[in-house]
Amino acid sequence: MLNQAQKEAIKATIPVLKANGVALTSYFYERMFRHNPELKHIFNQGNQHSGKQPTALAGAVLAYAEHIDDPSVLASALMGIGHKHVSLNIRPEQYDLVGQHLLASIGEVLDLPGDSPLLEAWALAYDQLATLMAGVENKMYRQTLGQTGGWSGWRPFIIRQKVQESAEITSFYLYPSDGGQVASFLPGQFVSVRLFLPEINLLQPRQYSLSNAPNGAYYRISVKRESGSSLRPDGMISNRLHNFTREGDVVELTPPAGGFTLKQDQPGPVVFISGGVGQTPLLSMAETVLNTHSPRPMIWVHGARNKTSHAFRELLNTWSQRSDTLRFFNFYEQPDEPLAPNPAVIPGRVDLHLIKAFIILPQATYYLCGPEPFLRQQYGDLIALGVKPENINYEEFGPQTLTLRQEFVVNEAV
Ligand SMILES: Cc1cc2nc3c(=O)[nH]c(=O)nc-3n(C[C@H](O)[C@H](O)[C@H](O)COP(=O)(O)OP(=O)(O)OC[C@H]3O[C@@H](n4cnc5c(N)ncnc54)[C@H](O)[C@@H]3O)c2cc1C
Ligand code: HEM
Structure with missing residues (x-):
């Protein structure tokens, strides 16, 4: 257990983590892969090159330091990491090795002696976090394994x-x-x-x-x-x-994982907003609602470059003919043919303000998926149109580095 002095020591590192967190985690990954190159098989090397994974880890370490007095507020963030870890078959016994590299990196980057009280505090803090995370992940493994057709690993x-x-x-x-x-x-x-x-x-x-x-x-x-x-x-x-x-x-x-899921117990309308291949998780959600013959209205706003790059067009047309609860708005950024007058096909990038009368609905839940700038734009527009942040769900197709709620809702309150 961390004592109060150790918690204060961890909190004292917050400014350093804010200023140099990504430098620290980049150093950590470089060190870890140098000593344990076998781990390169587990980590997405594209996310290392883009810096997204070091950024996501730096965000997690900072959030942990900021909430060291009460890490329970991080439960939902830990679930998100847990889903990713479980989908990569990360096991409790791997925490020791990763912890050794992380602590050695903190010591080397901050130039601390081996017996530094700060390092001792971080070692305890890491153990506490590792135990918490391994516990969350074990529960997820057991749940999947217990299902019909369930399995563990690759x-x-x-x-x-x-x-x-x-x-x-x-x-x-x-x-x-x-x-x-x-x-x-x-x-x-x-x-x-x-x-x-x-x-x-x-x-x-x-x-x-x-x-x-x-x-x-x-x-x-x-x-x-x-x-x-x-x-x-x-x-x-x-x-x-x-x-x-x-x-x-x-x-x-590996078996299915992930926390960006359709809330099936809510009665209100569902609004899907996708950019490009971001339509994939929403296809599963929409098909599930259609299969249950639910009366929930569904509105799907999609942005594609043009008709040629608009995937699943035929399938979606069939769905909309089959159902009078599903309505589409497609935005084509660079139409490849002249667009006939049609309120459902709109030239340009997705602009929620243009269709606000159709998507700003009482009790609606919003599901967003697409590239990072797309998510930021649509999230910001929904907040500007009066949607409450708790009704907006989004998924990044990469390490979670966006904190849109903080970005938009805090800014609004200022
Ligand atoms: C939860 C989740 C769900 C996803 N769902 C889908 C989905 O349904 N469909 C889908 O298509 N994708 C999905 N993705 C994205 C997918 O996982 C991959 O990230 C995507 O397919 C790209 O992988 P890749 O190996 O082809 O690219 P990578 O090789 O990983 O490259 C990714 C990017 O990094 C750049 N890059 C790589 N190496 C370097 C370098 N050395 N220097 C500079 N730049 C570099 C590449 O040019 C490229 O732009 C999802 C991701 C997540 C996290
Ligand atoms: C307390 C310790 C740890 C913390 C705080 C942590 C944190 C994170 C975070 C924030 C992510 C990004 C999640 C996302 O956005 O989807 C992540 C992904 C990942 N973690 Fe961990 N992790 C820890 C331990 C471990 C361990 C022990 C391993 C085992 C080798 C591991 C392997 C991975 C891998 C492979 C990914 C995915 C990387 C990628 O796709 O680029 N992590 N972790």
Whole structure:
């Protein structure tokens, strides 16, 4: 247990963490991979290059220091990390090794002697956090394992079908190689997919949202090919999945995880707001609502470059013909054909102010998914239009680095 003096010592590091947290966690990862290169197989190397994972870890360490008096307020953040850890098969015994590197990094970056009281305080604080997190994660592992079709760790799946959904997005229908059932999941959850990348001689995991309603037999993921530029290489796993996998090939999957899920007990309207491939978790949510023949109105606002890059267009049209509770607004940034007058197809980027009469509804819940600038824009617009932050849910397709509630709601209160 940390005593009060140790808690104060941890709090005294807050300014350093605010100013240099990312430098510290970048140093930590570099040190850890140098000493334990086998861990490169577990960590997404793209997130290391972009700095997103060091940023997410720095945010978590800072939040922990800020709430060292009462870490229970971090419960929901810990659940988010827990979902990611569990989907990467992180085990309690790995906490010791990571802790050693983190503490050594704090000592080396801050130039502290080995017997420094500050290091001792951080060692205790780390143990306390590790115990908390391993506990949350163990519960998640047990829950999944206890389900019909549930499993733990990496399980081989056969790609039975590859279906092109748009110029850039392809769906993969994944069946367990052992012929068994698959665990059910909450609409909005994701799986981790693991492939070997010969070009870097590493196994690499990536997360993909399940893009259909649960069915017990197979999972469907829908992957956007990440194209590079003169400054950035092509995305490794997405391009490998698109270009090098064939029907019949095997990939490995962990069970579904994730906290961005449809709140099925709420009666009010559901408003989905997606940008590009951000539509995948929302497809699963919408299909689930349709399957239950719920009277809940659903409004789906989507932003795509144009009709050619608008994936699942045919499927969504079929759904809207089948249901009078589902309504679409599609924004096309660079229409590839003249747009006929149609209130549902709007040129330009998603602008919620233009359609506020249709989306600002009593008791509505909002689900947002898309690139970072898209999320920031839509979240800010919803707050400006009077939506309460507790009714807005969002998912980042990468390490969680956004703190939109703090950004917009605190600013509003000023
Ligand atoms: C919860 C969750 C759900 C997701 N769901 C989906 C989904 O349904 N569909 C989907 O398509 N994606 C989804 N993703 C994103 C997905 O996990 C991958 O991040 C995405 O496919 C890109 O992976 P990649 O290996 O192709 O790219 P990476 O190789 O990881 O590269 C990612 C980016 O980093 C850049 N980069 C990589 N290396 C370097 C370098 N050395 N220097 C400079 N830049 C570099 C690349 O150019 C690229 O822009 C989801 C992510 C999460 C966290
Ligand atoms: C107290 C200790 C730890 C903290 C505070 C922590 C924190 C985090 C955070 C904040 C994320 C990003 C989550 C997200 O946004 O989705 C993350 C992801 C991750 N963590 Fe941990 N973690 C800890 C321990 C561990 C351990 C012991 C391992 C085992 C090797 C581990 C491996 C990973 C991996 C592989 C990812 C995903 C990285 C990526 O996709 O880029 N973590 N962790």
